[in-house]
Amino acid sequence: MWIRIRVIDRQAPKEEHEELEICVLEATQLKQLRELIQLRLAQENKALLGAKGDEGDSSSLQVVFNGQLLSSEDDEKPLGQMGVRNGSVFCCLVSFTSHTVFEQQMCCFPHHCSVDGGRVVHVLGEKFPNSSRTSCRFGRIVTGATIEDDGTEGGISQLRCVAPPHPAGPVTISVSFDGGITWLEGPTFWYYDPLVCSGTYGVCVPADCGAGAMPVALEQVIL
Numbered sequence: 001m002w003i004r005i006r007v008i009d010r011q012a013p014k015e016e017h018e019e020l021e022i023c024v025l026e027a028t029q030l031k032q033l034r035e036l037i038q039l040r041l042a043q044e045n046k047a048l049l050g051a052k053g054d055e056g057d058s059s060s061l062q063v064v065f066n067g068q069l070l071s072s073e074d075d076e077k078p079l080g081q082m083g084v085r086n087g088s089v090f091c092c093l094v095s096f097t098s099h100t101v102f103e104q105q106m107c108c109f110p111h112h113c114s115v116d117g118g119r120v121v122h123v124l125g126e127k128f129p130n131s132s133r134t135s136c137r138f139g140r141i142v143t144g145a146t147i148e149d150d151g152t153e154g155g156i157s158q159l160r161c162v163a164p165p166h167p168a169g170p171v172t173i174s175v176s177f178d179g180g181i182t183w184l185e186g187p188t189f190w191y192y193d194p195l196v197c198s199g200t201y202g203v204c205v206p207a208d209c210g211a212g213a214m215p216v217a218l219e220q221v222i223l
Helices: 030-043 099-103 218-222
Strands: 002-009 018-023 061-065 068-070 089-094 107-109 112-114 120-125 135-138 141-149 157-162 169-176 184-192 200-203 214-217
Touching (some): 002 030, 030 089, 107 184, 120 169
Parallel strands (some): 002 089, 112 184
Antiparallel strands (some): 002 018, 061 089, 107 120, 120 157, 135 141, 135 169, 141 157, 200 214
């Protein structure tokens, strides 16, 4: 039987989508249908945003049938048992991107903030998709982000976000271009507590630098 797959890119305007026709059996399992969809998209030279070296994982392709989002628990079910018939229509939510998105190195400036947050942070990369669903994650805290430059002209992409409040210590900044479905791991960002880190402290310097612990004022280190 033939079924229709309405492919919707999460990063594109809602009115934009494309349709695929795929031939399946009633005994075809949902996980096999996912693989067929991924294969068809790959044949059209469209990569799915996922972990590095793992294109088209379950987090980057979601299937909806009869208004219900089908989870991985349904993967072993035959399509016939799910009520799929000839001409049935599925919606497939995906995030398209090029390989450069998840293979690139990212950096940020500034690299630190007080535990109160509120500091504007810029994240740089080689190529960011111009998505309206961009988010940044500081450790486990998610905040909104805006693409300021997609890198089309200068070759360097830049996004802007505001560091949220967070306990003192290092965190990893991660970036998502599909509203938090998938995340790309980025640079390390430091939080400090100005009430604790006031005054002068000893900073350990590697032995090969020819010095031991030296007293340094905090503002010389982080400001």
